[in-house]
Amino acid sequence: MDSETDTAPRGGAALEAENLHKTFRDFWGRARTEAVRGVSLRAGSGEVLGILGPNGSGKSTTIKMALGLLKPTSGSVRLFGLPPSDARAKARVGYLPELSHLHPFLTPRETLLYAAGLFGMPRRTAGARAADLLKRVGLDGAAADRRVGEFSKGMARRVGLARALLNDPELVVLDEPTSGLDPVGRREVKDLVKALGGEGRTVLLSSHLLSEVQDVCTRVAVLVRGRIRAEGALPGLLETPGEGVRFDVSGLAPEKVGEARAALFALGASSVEESPRTIPLEDFFLSLLRAPEDAAQ
Amino acid sequence: MRLTASLRGVFAVARATALESLQRPVSVLLALACFELVALQPLVQLHAFGEPGRLSRDAGMASMLVFGLVFAVFCAGEGFARELRDGTAAAALAGPVSRPAFVLGKYLGVAAAVAAFAWCQAWAVALAGRTSEAFFETARFAGSIRDVGCGAASVLLPAAALAAGAAADVRHRRFGLWFFGSLAALCPVAAAALGFFDRNGSWLGAAAWNPGLDARLAVPLALVAALLLALAAWTTAFATRLQTGPVLALSALLLALGFFAEAARTAALPVRAAFALVPDVQSFWLADALRAGGTVPPGAAAGAALYAAFHVAAALCVAAALFENRDL
Numbered sequence: 092m093d094s095e096t097d098t099a100p101r102g103g104a105a106l107e108a109e110n111l112h113k114t115f116r117d118f119w120g121r122a123r124t125e126a127v128r129g130v131s132l133r134a135g136s137g138e139v140l141g142i143l144g145p146n147g148s149g150k151s152t153t154i155k156m157a158l159g160l161l162k163p164t165s166g167s168v169r170l171f172g173l174p175p176s177d178a179r180a181k182a183r184v185g186y187l188p189e190l191s192h193l194h195p196f197l198t199p200r201e202t203l204l205y206a207a208g209l210f211g212m213p214r215r216t217a218g219a220r221a222a223d224l225l226k227r228v229g230l231d232g233a234a235a236d237r238r239v240g241e242f243s244k245g246m247a248r249r250v251g252l253a254r255a256l257l258n259d260p261e262l263v264v265l266d267e268p269t270s271g272l273d274p275v276g277r278r279e280v281k282d283l284v285k286a287l288g289g290e291g292r293t294v295l296l297s298s299h300l301l302s303e304v305q306d307v308c309t310r311v312a313v314l315v316r317g318r319i320r321a322e323g324a325l326p327g328l329l330e331t332p333g334e335g336v337r338f339d340v341s342g343l344a345p346e347k348v349g350e351a352r353a354a355l356f357a358l359g360a361s362s363v364e365e366s367p368r369t370i371p372l373e374d375f376f377l378s379l380l381r382a383p384e385d386a387a388q
Numbered sequence: 389m390r391l392t393a394s395l396r397g398v399f400a401v402a403r404a405t406a407l408e409s410l411q412r413p414v415s416v417l418l419a420l421a422c423f424e425l426v427a428l429q430p431l432v433q434l435h436a437f438g439e440p441g442r443l444s445r446d447a448g449m450a451s452m453l454v455f456g457l458v459f460a461v462f463c464a465g466e467g468f469a470r471e472l473r474d475g476t477a478a479a480a481l482a483g484p485v486s487r488p489a490f491v492l493g494k495y496l497g498v499a500a501a502v503a504a505f506a507w508c509q510a511w512a513v514a515l516a517g518r519t520s521e522a523f524f525e526t527a528r529f530a531g532s533i534r535d536v537g538c539g540a541a542s543v544l545l546p547a548a549a550l551a552a553g554a555a556a557d558v559r560h561r562r563f564g565l566w567f568f569g570s571l572a573a574l575c576p577v578a579a580a581a582l583g584f585f586d587r588n589g590s591w592l593g594a595a596a597w598n599p600g601l602d603a604r605l606a607v608p609l610a611l612v613a614a615l616l617l618a619l620a621a622w623t624t625a626f627a628t629r630l631q632t633g634p635v636l637a638l639s640a641l642l643l644a645l646g647f648f649a650e651a652a653r654t655a656a657l658p659v660r661a662a663f664a665l666v667p668d669v670q671s672f673w674l675a676d677a678l679r680a681g682g683t684v685p686p687g688a689a690a691g692a693a694l695y696a697a698f699h700v701a702a703a704l705c706v707a708a709a710l711f712e713n714r715d716l
Contacts, residue, residue: 208400
């Protein structure tokens with residue numbers, strides 16, 4: 092974008108957090124909540140890292156510390172090898188907060204132009220980029236000039252997403268990105284996250300929706316009560332060694348199913364379960380929405 | 389390049405803040421109430437205090453000060469508190485904007501809104517001065533006369549601005565912005581148009597054009613605006629750490645102490661030192677200098693302007709320091 096970003100260190104991890112602690116204190120300085128307790132994270136370039144955890148587990152606090160919005164009680168954070176307060180590092184980050192956090196009196200177009208101003212983008216470049224992104228999130232046309240305060244939560248979320256991508260970020264931080272979205276919006280966000288990962292961007296995605304994380308993340312960290320309980324690549328984490336193998340068979344004639352079952356028993360299987368192949372409910376729902384009216388009936 | 393990008397960030401924050409400040413319903417209400425109070429007062433005044441226009445002038449400036457303080461403190465305090473409460477400050481500061489730049493942008497936005505408010509009210513005070521009773525003498529008649537035409541026009545100006553705001557709202561534009569913009573533009577236009585008429589409403593013609601406004605008012609009115617800007621800066625500093633309620637209370641306390649600051653100049657050293665941080669309201673209130681045809685001495689005006697600039701700079705430094713490590 093600007094020359095200032097060009098001098099920032101390149102390569103290495105997009106985000107490195109080491110032994111982060113965060114204790115919130117009351118007015119008198121007494122410890123009130125220990126939100127994060129010794130979290131260490133690393134998000135490599137092009138990685139889609141999911142942070143999973145129930146409400147109050149410290150996901151948003153960790154993300155805010157990573158972005159320099161909260162000061163860690165102890166521990167350190169580096170964004171692209173720089174402190175998170177460094178403007179050169181933050182210029183390479185796009186952030187979607189948990190509740191979008193938009194000015195209600197601005198329109199989506201003005202919101203993006205405002206954000207572009209914060210990134211120091213020239214007005215002409217910003218206008219073109221804003222128009223492009225509004226189209227990408229489905230808010231072009233009349234919606235682009237309505238005030239955000241009149242929007243539903245889902246529409247506001249789309250504006251927030253467009254803002255997070257405005258500076259063409261190398262690290263995209265998404266805090267509960269599908270919150271408030273309908274199934275179509277959720278699928279679009281999931282597709283977007285996959286596309287961002289495919290483009291080589293690093294994505295840090297926080298969510299308490301397990302299926303969402305499973306669908307798009309290459310690696311996950313599970314936070315419980317401020318601590319990381321598990322971390323790693325998804326296939327490795329979900330593998331259950333010694334508990335059998337699952338076959339996903341297609342092209343087998345129905346009359347051969349019995350033979351296949353018998354063969355498995357003959358090979359020593361103690362139990363074999365079979366059920367008709369199904370598609371996920373989300374796919375079924377979306378297929379109904381996308382089908383023409385008469386076909387659906 | 390880096391400086392340009394930083395300035396763009398400051399400007400973006402300032403623009404959004406000014407926009408928010410001017411379109412709040414409470415801002416429109418304060419501006420409307422103050423303008424009408426100032427414009428109506430000379431039409432119903434019963435005394436001139438021995439000097440035509442003095443009561444209108446003093447009452448107008450006092451109204452501008454009181455309403456302006458509420459306007460400035462509310463815009464600065466609530467504006468900043470809302471950004472923190474709603475998380476828009478966090479969203480902005482996740483980008484490459486430094487915290488001091490954000491504080492500066494917030495203040496500049498409030499300052500722009502306060503300037504718009506002060507501009508409109510200053511015209512109201514000037515027009516009220518013309519409307520006030522003035523000694524009038526002809527070959528057939530001697531006595532006092534009020535410029536009722538000017539008074540009526542002044543009273544109707546906010547109505548025209550409200551109509552402009554309503555028309556804008558119908559077209560999905562911003563009511564408050566159009567209200568303030570229209571009022572700010574209509575005031576000088578009305579003053580210029582009134583210059584073609586004398587106090588009786590008789591046509592003077594282009595050759596005898598005279599707006600009949602007291603130009604001496606410009607400096608004391610500007611100093612009242614400077615006080616509003618200084619107080620807005622301190623309110624911004626308070627708002628970096630406190631909620632709206634305590635911010636408003638603290639700002640009111642600062643103003644109350646400001647009225648005593650002059651008296652504290654002769655107090656013991658610790659008291660004088662404490663009051664050095666309080667903006668001395670009397671330094672900005674130079675309306676008395678206009679009594680009996682007088683003017684504000686240039687040195688006093690320059691001193692008060694510098695004093696305001698010092699307070700703004702000091703308050704913004706305190707604000708930046710308080711905000712630097714604040715959790716968002």
